[in-house]
Amino acid sequence: MAKEFVARGADLELKQIRKEFPGFVAIDNLDLHVPAGQFFALLGPSGCGKTTSLRLVAGLETPTKGKIFIGGKDVTSTKPHERPVNTVFQSYALFPHMSVLENVAFGLRQRKIDNPLVRAKEALNLVQLPHLADRRPQQLSGGQQQRVALARALVNRPSLLLLDEPLGALDLKLRREMQIELKAIQMEVGLTFLHVTHDQEEAMDMADTVAVMNLGHIEQMGAPEALYDRPKTVFVSKFLGQSNLLVGEVTSSSANSISIEVAGNKISVPKARAEKHKGKIAIGFRPEKATFLTKKPASSASTNVIGPGVILDIRFTGTSNQYLIEVPELGNITVFAQNIGQSPVIQLGEQVWISWAIEHSFGLSDLPAKSEKA
Amino acid sequence: MAFTAFGSNNRSPSNKPRRTGKVVIALLAPGLAYLAMFFLTPLFALIMVSLETPDPAGGFAEYVPAFEFGNYANVVSExxxxxxxxxxxxxxxxxxxxxxxxxxxxxxxxxxxxxxxxxxxxxxxxxxxxxxxxxxxxxxxxxxxxxxxxxxxxxxxxxxxxxxxxxxxxxxxxxxxxxxxxxxxxxxxxxxxxxxxxxxxxxxxxxxxxxxxxxxxxxxxxxxxxxxxxxxxxxxxxxxxxxxxxxxxxxxxxxxxxxxxxxxxxxxxxxxxxxxxxxxxxxxxxxxxxxxxxxxxxxxxxxx
The missing domain is CATH 1.10.3720.10 (MetI-like)
Structure with missing residues (x-):
């Protein structure tokens, strides 16, 4: 077994992975490539197969079909202890019968690395817990345990570090702190991080690349900004932030844009931002990209307008007001307005029109389910 | 299983107020009486018997109370x-x-x-x-x-x-x-x-x-x-x-x-x-x- 530490992270490749459990298929035909040195987030709701994917990479599960490569080497049939991978478990899984320092030194001792305790102390310095080295894990708070788990994994300098929702159990403030710290550590050590989470803010905040996973397959993958700006499916548009969706037949098409007709309103989307150019399609826009007007605006080639609608609900969230507007035949539309001291004074029940720039629309490849309110 | 408690320190929640009422004594009494009757008394009797000596005036298998610690040395050597x-x-x-x-x-x-x-x-x-x-x-x-x-x-x-x-x-x-x-x-x-x-x-x-x-x-x-x-x-x-x-x-x-x-x-x-x-x-x-x-x-x- 190699006794040297790797200088940098390795890339990870999953090819045609399928994982069946008795009675159901957790992952079907998953292809994934994580470039070396990246902070990669696998984002999805619980039960989407993201934790199973992580366990497959760690070697704790074997794929029913498909191959796994780490740094170009096929590791599909190797045992967990032979893989250059370490995991920060969701439950942390710190050994209760060992001190914090012994927990961190565990992996080093198994690999017979010189001076395990010295290196373990350095790792505890990195996560700022050197003063707790002699404690037992159960004497630490959740945030401290999380950092010990991180140190226990990082100290081995794995080619690939797997994080299984390690921040899930922490309160919001601590979670933000840990997110910043984790990102800083990743930049410092230059390892490949594969982070599994259901928290979309966490994924967008920390990751270089986010893969949105649903029902055992990847819906869309890309930089957080790109994913947010142009979701391609209904699921991504709803899971990553909020979206208003309008469904209609394509009625007209120009060189640059296509339009649908909904409840007497013409809604356009640039062709380059639409997945489908024909038939029945869903066009969406983000609530913060829209504004509302108390008078029907003059029609313009660069904006979409719907309305009139009635303000159903106003929610004050601190940084913004969230308005819920009921538009006849279209359902409820959400609009966010920043509280920058000049928001229009508007009351419940008032009639408004909603407008947004055409280039902020996005056309999706699928349609929302019937029961789903657009 | 209760036996897993062997040797482990029972951490009793000390922040709770101690109840030393008649109820507690009443609840403990049967257990203490049982222990006294069926453990402490036989134990005491056993130790007393182990120190007895043969009755010089008596016959076979008759013993009188004494403090004959030599009994222990005898059985160990034998x-x-x-x-x-x-x-x-x-x-x-x-x-x-x-x-x-x-x-x-x-x-x-x-x-x-x-x-x-x-x-x-x-x-x-x-x-x-x-x-x-x-x-x-x-x-x-x-x-x-x-x-x-x-x-x-x-x-x-x-x-x-x-x-x-x-x-x-x-x-x-x-x-x-x-x-x-x-x-x-x-x-x-x-x-x-x-x-x-x-x-x-x-x-x-x-x-x-x-x-x-x-x-x-x-x-x-x-x-x-x-x-x-x-x-x-x-x-x-x-x-x-x-x-x-x-x-x-x-x-x-x-x-x-x-x-x-x-x-x-x-x-x-x-x-x-x-x-x-x-x-x-x-x-x-x-x-x-x-x-x-x-x-x-x-x-x-x-x-x-």
């Missing part, structure tokens, strides 16, 4: 081989029971977790022998290994035993019987301890480059230590005082007599009550010392 043999057999049978029970308990408590029906079935099988009398089962083993049995004749034919060697009455047979009879007392505490073993620790161990053997030694074994401690105590203590398996009527012979057999014959056959009592007190004292050293050494207070 029965030292039996005392040592008892603890030797107890140690051997306990180790054998542990080696047999651990894989069994691990299978029931960890490997069979996806099949609760199998777990229940196997636990029932572990306990099932208790439904048949302990004496009958021990006698059955005597039959199975009797001099005329096909097992013994096959062993003799194979040359493992001489034509004049037999199994019943040997130390092997006694240790075998002791192990067999006390295995459930080892398996059950081990099972309760392993059943709660969080397999995520094992996964963490293998994720941290430990081979399966290392994971067992560094994670599984230390985490199941409370079960090992209570299991070994629950077998070692009764085995050390057992007088059935080693008796000539069952699996043993005069050359395998343990301290329990000596107490029995002193008490019931030669009616030497002071010697029998002294031996009982010695047995109790040695067990107490061994157990407290063992619990200290094994450091159960470190475990959870």
């Amino acid at each position: 029965y030292l081989p039996h005392i040592l043999r008892s603890f030797g057999y107890a140690l051997a049978a306990t180790v054998l029971a542990l080696l047999i029970s651990y894989p069994l308990a691990y299978f029931i408590g960890v490997k069979a977790r996806p099949w609760p029906m199998l777990q229940k079935l196997m636990l029932t099988l572990v306990i099932a022998p208790f439904f048949i009398s302990f004496l009958l089962r021990t006698l059955a083993w005597k039959q199975i290994f009797s001099n005329e049995s096909w097992i013994v004749s096959s062993l003799q034919d194979l040359g493992i035993l001489d034509q004049t060697q037999y199994v019943v009455g040997t130390p092997f047979m006694v240790i075998f019987g002791l192990t067999y009879n006390f295995i459930p007392f080892m398996t059950l505490p081990l099972y309760t301890s392993l059943e709660r073993l969080d397999t995520r620790y094992l996964e963490a161990g293998s994720d941290l480059y430990a081979t399966p053997a290392k994971v067992f030694r560094k994670v599984t074994l230390p985490l199941s230590m409370p079960g090992i401690i209570s299991g070994t105590l629950l077998t070692f203590i009764p085995i050390a005082g057992d007088y059935v398996n080693a008796s000539g009527d069952f699996l043993g012979s005069s050359s395998t007599a343990m301290i329990g057999n000596v107490i029995e014959s002193n008490y019931l056959q030669i009616n030497d009550y002071p010697s029998a009592s002294a031996l009982s007190v010695i047995l109790m004292g040695v067990i107490l010392v061994l157990v407290s050293v063992y619990v200290r050494k094994s450091g159960t207070e470190d475990l959870l």
Whole structure:
């Protein structure tokens, strides 16, 4: 077994992975490539197969079909202890019968690395817990345990570090702190991080690349900004932030844009931002990209307008007001307005029109389910 | 199982107000009365009898109260081989029971977790022998290994035993019987301890480059230590005082007599009550010392 530490992270490749459990298929035909040195987030709701994917990479599960490569080497049939991978478990899984320092030194001792305790102390310095080295894990708070788990994994300098929702159990403030710290550590050590989470803010905040996973397959993958700006499916548009969706037949098409007709309103989307150019399609826009007007605006080639609608609900969230507007035949539309001291004074029940720039629309490849309110 | 509490410090919630009302005394009274009547009084009586001397005016098996500490020196010098043999057999049978029970308990408590029906079935099988009398089962083993049995004749034919060697009455047979009879007392505490073993620790161990053997030694074994401690105590203590398996009527012979057999014959056959009592007190004292050293050494207070 190699006794040297790797200088940098390795890339990870999953090819045609399928994982069946008795009675159901957790992952079907998953292809994934994580470039070396990246902070990669696998984002999805619980039960989407993201934790199973992580366990497959760690070697704790074997794929029913498909191959796994780490740094170009096929590791599909190797045992967990032979893989250059370490995991920060969701439950942390710190050994209760060992001190914090012994927990961190565990992996080093198994690999017979010189001076395990010295290196373990350095790792505890990195996560700022050197003063707790002699404690037992159960004497630490959740945030401290999380950092010990991180140190226990990082100290081995794995080619690939797997994080299984390690921040899930922490309160919001601590979670933000840990997110910043984790990102800083990743930049410092230059390892490949594969982070599994259901928290979309966490994924967008920390990751270089986010893969949105649903029902055992990847819906869309890309930089957080790109994913947010142009979701391609209904699921991504709803899971990553909020979206208003309008469904209609394509009625007209120009060189640059296509339009649908909904409840007497013409809604356009640039062709380059639409997945489908024909038939029945869903066009969406983000609530913060829209504004509302108390008078029907003059029609313009660069904006979409719907309305009139009635303000159903106003929610004050601190940084913004969230308005819920009921538009006849279209359902409820959400609009966010920043509280920058000049928001229009508007009351419940008032009639408004909603407008947004055409280039902020996005056309999706699928349609929302019937029961789903657009 | 309550026995997992051996040696562990009971952390009582001290922030709760202590209730020292009449209710508490009323609730404790039956237990204390029971202990006084059925433990402290007999213990005191036992110690008093162990110091008695023969009645100079009386006849056979009549004794008068005295403080004859020489009784202890006499029984130790006379029965030292039996005392040592008892603890030797107890140690051997306990180790054998542990080696047999651990894989069994691990299978029931960890490997069979996806099949609760199998777990229940196997636990029932572990306990099932208790439904048949302990004496009958021990006698059955005597039959199975009797001099005329096909097992013994096959062993003799194979040359493992001489034509004049037999199994019943040997130390092997006694240790075998002791192990067999006390295995459930080892398996059950081990099972309760392993059943709660969080397999995520094992996964963490293998994720941290430990081979399966290392994971067992560094994670599984230390985490199941409370079960090992209570299991070994629950077998070692009764085995050390057992007088059935080693008796000539069952699996043993005069050359395998343990301290329990000596107490029995002193008490019931030669009616030497002071010697029998002294031996009982010695047995109790040695067990107490061994157990407290063992619990200290094994450091159960470190475990959870």
